[in-house]
Amino acid sequence: MKRLFSALLLVAIVGLGLFWWLTRPIMxxxxxxxxxxxxxxxxxxxxxxxxxxxxxxxxxxxxxxxxxxxxxxxxxxxxxxxxxxxxxxxxxxxxxxxxxxxxxxxxxxxxxxxxxxxxxxxxxxxxxxxxxxxxxxxxxxxxxxxxxxxxxxxxxxxxxxxxxxxxxxxxxxxxLDTTPIRDEPGKSAEWNRGRYLVDALGHCAECHSPRNPAGGIVAAQRYAGGPDAEGRGWVPNITAKGIGSWSKGDVSELLATGFTPEYDSVGSSMADVVRNTGALPKADRDAMAEYLKSLPAVDGPPRPPKKD
Amino acid sequence: MIRGILVAGALVAGLSTVSAVMAQSDPITERQQAMKGLSQAARAPGAMLKGEAPFDLATVQTTLKTFADTAKAGPALFPDNSKTGHDTAALPAVWTNKADFNMQFAKFGEAAVAAQASIKDEASFKANFPNVLKTCGGCHETYRAKKS
Structure with a gap:
């Protein structure tokens, strides 16, 4: 009995230690x-x-x-x-x-x-x-x-x-993936700049991707849109599935002014995102557009039927 | 008996006509159409701004009139009984901040009217039209849900 208790205690201590080690902050x-x-x-x-x-x-x-x-x-x-x-x-x-x-x-x-x-x-x-x-x-x-x-x-x-x-x-x-983004040699300097702006700084994927119940981005549906984590609404798919018909200039224009090619004006927190991207040099907006336009078409999560 | 059926039939027919009319004048559908009208009106001047179409003063003035008229009609298209349904993207803030929301329409209308007066040629168009467009985002930021 005493031995069993000691064994259980040992398992608990090792488990706790393992948890503590796994969850340690890494600088x-x-x-x-x-x-x-x-x-x-x-x-x-x-x-x-x-x-x-x-x-x-x-x-x-x-x-x-x-x-x-x-x-x-x-x-x-x-x-x-x-x-x-x-x-x-x-x-x-x-x-x-x-x-x-x-x-x-x-x-x-x-x-x-x-x-x-x-x-x-x-x-x-x-x-x-x-x-x-x-x-x-x-x-x-x-x-x-x-x-x-x-x-x-x-x-x-x-x-x-x-x-x-x-x-x-x-x-x-x-x-948490901490791999630094390195230039892909087969791609243009503009594409690589755009990828860095979008994937390392702009954090577009944080809203424009669906998340799993643990709050992590569903990797296979990155950029494919999904339900708004802040409540009502649906975040648009910004892969070729969603903006395939847009030109690179259309994407760059949206980042400058907030207008879609149909002259709809983006709403909610995207209006503020445009304040950020609108303050960037045009060359950087063009680079972001170049990269975003290269995202292959991916289907997002199914949208609930429209309610009347 | 037959008369009773006829009367009932007439009533049903009458009621369905009324409800069809009601559906047409449903404020959510109506405001969605109005917003679509704004984006359609903005397209031609938008192309002119980008240099994709030649400047045409009459078209620009027609667009500004559509903007000013819609801005005036706007607040009435968001009555208290139109908070949900028809996949509306209007956020509850529209009704909790009604005074500010209505002021956004007023600002949009003022900008459109001011531009009607100030835009006389291509140079004044390029200088002033973007200020009108800027007012769209100001309202959408607070009062419209994310939507694809």
Whole structure:
């Protein structure tokens, strides 16, 4: 009896240890690499990264027009609960004013906070994980030029088990791919630039793909659209299945002005996405269009019948 | 007896006519048509903006009149009993922020009327027409669901 108890205890301890090991936060940069990132950031280039990454869409304080006041507070209501975007302004007390560039790199490239906690993937580090550390360095230089905004954003409101942060480590072992995007030699420079903007910064797939019950993107239906995670509506399929009849110029035009070739104007959060892409150089919008137009046709999840 | 059947038949026929008329003047269908009308009206000037079609002042003015008229009619197309059905993409915020929602239509109308006065040639068209188009997104952002 005593031996059985000891054996069970041992199994429990090993299991717990294994779980703890599997869910450990993994940093992107440490040591000398982290120190090197602190040097040579270019705020001008960082502004482009800021716009391509769409930071303001979630982090700008809602209800005021200045997209450079990053006080946070925007709510994302999902099936898992309500996520609230944090303050990422240079405020020392309430924002990320005390962060090193390496802290931003670990947050964006691995979803890990400076004190080693996991971020929820409502913050699209699953996309940013493919970005270049130099882009994070430039972005940090830009963020430091923005106004400091006081006040912490409220905490997320999540139910158990989603409220248990450590568990995200397990989620990451399945859904976080940290492979950097490298240029494909057979493709044009424009296509490769577009792919980087779309797949490493723009995080188009985060909304334009269906998700499984664990909240991970269904890889086979990437970019094929699906139900709106924030509620009512249907996110369009942006593979050739959805925009096959569009020209590259049509796609680029939508990213500049928000108008489809039929002169419908995009709604909901896409209207704000256009504020980001509209601030990019036209060559970058064209590159994004070049890449998006190359996505092979994929059927999305079936749409519920129209209700009268 | 026969008269009773006839009367009943006439009533049913009458009622179905009424309901057919009701369906036609259903506010959701009506506003969906109105929005479609706006996008159709925008296409020709849109092509001119992109340099895909030659500038034509009369066409632009017709479009602006459609914009101004629809903006005026807009708020009445979202009555309280039209929150759901017909696959509407109108979000509940339309009715919870009614004053702001109506103001968006007013802004759109003002922009269209201002452009009617200011657009006289191709240069003033290229300078002013985009400002009218910009007002579309402002309203869709808050009040329209994602939709493909």
């Amino acid at each position: 992107a940069v440490t040591g000398a690499q982290a120190a090197a990132l602190e040097q040579g950031g270019d705020a001008g280039r960082g502004e482009l990264v800021f716009n391509a990454g769409g930071c303001a869409s979630c982090h700008a304080t809602p209800g005021q027009p200045d997209r450079k006041r990053l006080g946070g507070g925007l709510q994302l209501k999902t099936a898992f609960g309500t996520f609230v975007a944090p303050n990422i302004s240079p405020s020392q007390a309430d924002g990320i004013g005390s962060w090193k560039t390496a802290d931003l790199a670990n947050a964006m490239l691995r979803g890990v906070s400076p004190d080693g906690a996991h971020y929820y993937p409502a913050f699209p580090y699953t996309t940013y994980a493919h970005a270049k550390p130099e882009d994070v360095r430039d972005l940090m230089a830009y963020l430091r030029t923005l106004p400091s905004v006081d006040g912490k954003a409220p905490a997320h409101e999540l139910s158990f088990p989603f409220s248990f942060r450590r568990g995200i480590g397990l989620w990451k072992t399945v859904f």
